[in-house]
Amino acid sequence: MREIVLDTETTGLDPLRGDRLVEIGCVELVNHMPTGQIYHCYLNPERDMPQEAFAVHGLSSEFLSDKPLFAVVADEFLTFIADAPLIIHNASFDIGFINAELGRLARVAIARERLVDTLLLARRKHPGVSNRLDDLCSRYAIDNSKRTKHGALLDAELLAEVYIDLIGARQSSLILAETHQAASGVSIDIGRRVRETPLEPRINEEDRAAHRAFVSSLGEKAIWQEFFGVTETAE
Secondary structure, three states: OEEEEEEEEEOOOOHHHOOOEEEEEEEEEEOOEEEEEEEEEEOOOOOOOOHHHHHHHOOOHHHHOOOOOHHHHHHHHHHHHOOOOEEEOOHHHHHHHHHHHHHHOOOOOOOHHHEEEHHHHHHHHOOOOOOOHHHHHHHOOOOOOOOOOOOHHHHHHHHHHHHHHHOOHHHHOOOOOOEEEOOOOOEEEOOOOOOOOOOOOOOOHHHHHHHHHHHHOOOOOOHHHHHHHHHHHHO
16 A cells, blocks of 8 residues: 655745745655655745744745746656555645645645544544654654754654554564565565474374374365375375
């Protein structure tokens, strides 16, 4: 199953009052594991940057002045997310801005049915406490030391780890395998644990003889007769 973890940065809090997107960051998950595939872009908002927003993400009007407009990257962005579920923290905020940008281009809005809001998931799992992204990183021992300011791609990467813990997928991914495909695409040898002393077999020769006698009573066409023929030949 393919999922996209998504985050944005903006010029403010309300797209209906002229605030715009300035950054989009996406991380691809397949079967709840990061694949290493990302989408990231900065955007020219075609307006000034309020000091309050600059204090949050540090993206100045000067830095964004030569970045592409959303209209230029819209197709590339929509191709990357395709029809995958979108994992977003406080999803109504980010999708409101994205749909506002799509609306300016007369493009179809992203359906809210596609959204998985990790803030709502966290509130159900951890009621009565703060569930900001930083709080969840601390709760799940995820290193967020590089998050000195908000950044769409970094926050999407952190949220991907939080999401895996929130839904309990990290434990289910612990499989007995000799190699693990890292997000970078490099196969890492993690080794297979082997008992120093093999366990004694639980089936003795008496059990085997009793089973052979039982199979003999089933007739010549019993499928077990074929099995015994193969194993006896191999022996």
